[in-house]
Amino acid sequence: MLIAEPKNKPLTLKSVSKVLGVSTATISNAFNRPDQLSAKLRDKILKQCQELGYHGPNLTARTLRKGESGVIGVLLSDSLAYYFTDPVANQFLTGIAEVLEKNHKQLLMLSCAESTKQTSGIETLPDGFIVYGTQDKNPLFERVLQTNKPIVTVDFDTDNYASINIDNQAAAKEVAMYALQHTQNANIAILGLRLIHSDRVCRITEDELYNEGESVSRRRLTGYMQAINEQDLNITSDYIWHIPHNTYEDATKAAREALSTHPQPNCVLCMSDVIAGAVLAIAREKNIQVPQELKVVGFDDIPEASRTSPALTTVCQKSIEKGRLAASKLVKGELTQKTILPTALIKRETVEF
Amino acid sequence: MLIAEPKNKPLTLKSVSKVLGVSTATISNAFNRPDQLSAKLRDKILKQCQELGYHGPNLTARTLRKGESGVIGVLLSDSLAYYFTDPVANQFLTGIAEVLEKNHKQLLMLSCAESTKQTSGIETLPDGFIVYGTQDKNPLFERVLQTNKPIVTVDFDTDNYASINIDNQAAAKEVAMYALQHTQNANIAILGLRLIHSDRVCRITEDELYNEGESVSRRRLTGYMQAINEQDLNITSDYIWHIPHNTYEDATKAAREALSTHPQPNCVLCMSDVIAGAVLAIAREKNIQVPQELKVVGFDDIPEASRTSPALTTVCQKSIEKGRLAASKLVKGELTQKTILPTALIKRETVEF
DNA sequence: ATGATAAAGTTAAATGATTAAGTTTTCTAG
DNA sequence: CTAGAAAACTTAATCATTTAACTTTATCAT
Numbered sequence: 001m002l003i004a005e006p007k008n009k010p011l012t013l014k015s016v017s018k019v020l021g022v023s024t025a026t027i028s029n030a031f032n033r034p035d036q037l038s039a040k041l042r043d044k045i046l047k048q049c050q051e052l053g054y055h056g057p058n059l060t061a062r063t064l065r066k067g068e069s070g071v072i073g074v075l076l077s078d079s080l081a082y083y084f085t086d087p088v089a090n091q092f093l094t095g096i097a098e099v100l101e102k103n104h105k106q107l108l109m110l111s112c113a114e115s116t117k118q119t120s121g122i123e124t125l126p127d128g129f130i131v132y133g134t135q136d137k138n139p140l141f142e143r144v145l146q147t148n149k150p151i152v153t154v155d156f157d158t159d160n161y162a163s164i165n166i167d168n169q170a171a172a173k174e175v176a177m178y179a180l181q182h183t184q185n186a187n188i189a190i191l192g193l194r195l196i197h198s199d200r201v202c203r204i205t206e207d208e209l210y211n212e213g214e215s216v217s218r219r220r221l222t223g224y225m226q227a228i229n230e231q232d233l234n235i236t237s238d239y240i241w242h243i244p245h246n247t248y249e250d251a252t253k254a255a256r257e258a259l260s261t262h263p264q265p266n267c268v269l270c271m272s273d274v275i276a277g278a279v280l281a282i283a284r285e286k287n288i289q290v291p292q293e294l295k296v297v298g299f300d301d302i303p304e305a306s307r308t309s310p311a312l313t314t315v316c317q318k319s320i321e322k323g324r325l326a327a328s329k330l331v332k333g334e335l336t337q338k339t340i341l342p343t344a345l346i347k348r349e350t351v352e353f
Numbered sequence: 354m355l356i357a358e359p360k361n362k363p364l365t366l367k368s369v370s371k372v373l374g375v376s377t378a379t380i381s382n383a384f385n386r387p388d389q390l391s392a393k394l395r396d397k398i399l400k401q402c403q404e405l406g407y408h409g410p411n412l413t414a415r416t417l418r419k420g421e422s423g424v425i426g427v428l429l430s431d432s433l434a435y436y437f438t439d440p441v442a443n444q445f446l447t448g449i450a451e452v453l454e455k456n457h458k459q460l461l462m463l464s465c466a467e468s469t470k471q472t473s474g475i476e477t478l479p480d481g482f483i484v485y486g487t488q489d490k491n492p493l494f495e496r497v498l499q500t501n502k503p504i505v506t507v508d509f510d511t512d513n514y515a516s517i518n519i520d521n522q523a524a525a526k527e528v529a530m531y532a533l534q535h536t537q538n539a540n541i542a543i544l545g546l547r548l549i550h551s552d553r554v555c556r557i558t559e560d561e562l563y564n565e566g567e568s569v570s571r572r573r574l575t576g577y578m579q580a581i582n583e584q585d586l587n588i589t590s591d592y593i594w595h596i597p598h599n600t601y602e603d604a605t606k607a608a609r610e611a612l613s614t615h616p617q618p619n620c621v622l623c624m625s626d627v628i629a630g631a632v633l634a635i636a637r638e639k640n641i642q643v644p645q646e647l648k649v650v651g652f653d654d655i656p657e658a659s660r661t662s663p664a665l666t667t668v669c670q671k672s673i674e675k676g677r678l679a680a681s682k683l684v685k686g687e688l689t690q691k692t693i694l695p696t697a698l699i700k701r702e703t704v705e706f
Numbered sequence: 707a708t709g710a711t712a713a714a715g716t717t718a719a720a721t722g723a724t725t726a727a728g729t730t731t732t733c734t735a736g
Numbered sequence: 737c738t739a740g741a742a743a744a745c746t747t748a749a750t751c752a753t754t755t756a757a758c759t760t761t762a763t764c765a766t
Contacts, residue, residue: 375715375716376715376716376717377716378715378716378717378718379714379715379716382715389713389714389715390713390714390715391713391714391715394714394715414721416721417721417722417723418720418721419721420721477722
């Protein structure tokens with residue numbers, strides 16, 4: 001039986017090698033390169049390490065030496081807390097987690113929204129990054145770029161990197177067309193997500209309507225507008241809301257405002273299912289019949305969308321698949337291809353019954 | 354203007370020091386210990402580093418040297434993907450993320466369920482751990498224990514560590530009492546979570562009913578049983594279901610089975626709101642009126658609980674607060690106290706209207 | 707001016723691993 | 737039995753930092 005070192009000092013390759021009477025290199029090889037030593041010695045070393053309570057090389061030291069940590073960073077444009085709350089993000093992260101776990105990679109969550117003190121140098125740890133959401137000149141993102149490590153971007157696109165997107169504009173146009181075609185004398189409201197840089201729920205101005213950006217939301221808005229035009233309808237900025245965060249609270253506020261206007265809209269285009277869910281709740285509260293008096297469409301097809309009553313008509317984007325694909329591109333090193341995932345219009349009960 | 358090193362080699366303290374003509378120590382101090390050099394030189398160094406594109410010391414090397422990474426590990430008993438899907442876990446993680454972000458700590462998600470190959474030594478990286486859920490002799494958990502790093506456990510208890518729990522038994526008893534007191538000729542079913550070690554939805558056997566473990570679910574079960582006894586009612590194991598994962602799919606299967614029994618239960622005690630939500634869906638499908646013909650109670654008070662129709666009567670446990678508290682204990686170094694968070698019975702519409 | 711003291715920088719020894727290159731041991735064939 | 741090759745193991749350089757201990761420069765009262 002081996003005598004362990006005093007409990008307080010953590011075991012190292014060196015201290016263990018001293019106890020076992022072999023070189024540090026041999027123990028390292030026992031853990032990492034079985035072909036470099038005899039099977040007999042290897043078994044003996046592994047067993048003795050077990051007894052001592054040494055469970056293998058320190059990750060930090062190994063990472064420093066090998067330049068490889070086994071950690072994948074997910075870079076998120078908003079605060080971390082938000083990503084645990086948002087159902088779409090949850091699905092996306094679920095997909096990532098699935099693939100990383102299968103490949104024995106660890107998952108480090110990094111938020112760009114962290115306050116100015118970005119001194120930690122955390123970007124040097126992960127072996128690669130999945131970058132989610134638009135990153136307009138974010139400092140952490142800039143640093144990540146400079147590491148020259150593998151990157152896959154999702155829901156936005158930058159030259160030189162693998163990316164995963166959907167055709168937001170076409171999908172939005174399709175769902176809007178469907179909704180408008182089933183609405184007589186359409187009076188349209190749009191509940192948009194992050195259309196402008198404000199932290200408050202509000203309507204947008206005429207100016208802001210034409211300030212075309214490249215965000216996911218702006219592309220959806222463009223899709224809606226195309227549908228409205230093709231149907232020879234129109235909408236003013238008075239009927240377009242900006243919702244800063246994809247939460248029930250914000251969405252409820254906007255929904256309540258939107259359904260209190262005169263004339264009251266009979267067709268609400270929502271940029272997320274969370275928003276659409278809030279509209280349904282307010283409609284019930286106000287005794288407005290959906291879909292008879294009011295058509296509602298969402299976006300995303302989150303799990304809850306099929307459980308609302310009436311069940312939500314929406315655009316399905318395979319968010320889990322997005323995550324899976326992002327992670328697998330990264331672990332497989334497929335770092336150039338730009339993928340557009342398909343979407344599908346899901347007809348449930350909030351447009352026609 | 355400074356000339357940067359060739360692009361391919363990443364910048365280091367050493368390479369930068371060569372360019373700037375000062376020692377590595379001074380640059381290190383410029384970043385970490387402003388008092389160790391003149392403000393003038395420091396400003397100059399920082400500006401020059403900026404120009405060169407050196408954004409501060411490499412985290413891995415710094416961690417190795419200082420023994421401190423700024424990373425907090427969250428050790429999860431199930432697969433990672435599960436924790437992004439489960440609404441209770443989402444809230445818990447939201448709370449953690451909030452506090453860590455405020456304290457400039459990074460969040461590393463670690464799953465115990467990872468297949469046998471646990472060679473990575475990842476437990477050496479984080480500065481501390483939040484351990485969530487029962488860990489019956491899990492190898493990764495054992496290693497974490499051996500690191501002697503700060504640990505806070507949540508939803509289970511081990512000697513020597515700070516822990517956060519709720520009184521599952523009392524809370525379950527309370528909600529069950531309430532439900533039973535409002536049910537005439539009660540015919541009870543229990544939809545339990547992870548009562549036994551099976552991956553399939555099934556009823557439990559008489560034996561398994563009395564196999565008392567120490568899990569959260571078992572304590573809730575005990576609470577239910579106490580209420581049933583105190584009301585001079587009874588239940589057989591035929592009316593107790595085991596649901597392996599807290600998902601709608603599993604729960605729906607169990608709910609469908611439970612509402613197809615003869616005699617049909619008129620009071621269902623659910624160990625989670627997800628399960629209760631599934632029961633409501635099946636009840637609607639079968640045209641069973643809730644609460645008139647069927648009382649349903651859940652557990653957790655997830656956000657969706659207030660949005661179901663009818664709105665769910667349940668036990669509120671402040672899951673976000675749990676996460677916040679766990680993280681703040683860890684960052685503040687309060688590593689001994691064992692906290693029992695309060696719960697509250699939330700009376701909505703699924704027991705009385 | 708001068709010696710003492712404080713401030714500003716530098717040197718060099720850790721930190722815990724990996725791995726190329728070198729050394730010793732074992733094996734094989736003639 | 738021995739040279740040569742292969743296998744088994746060790747040595748020592750390296751990874752990018754931090755920081756105690758040391759050296760140099762500046763400050764200041766006398």
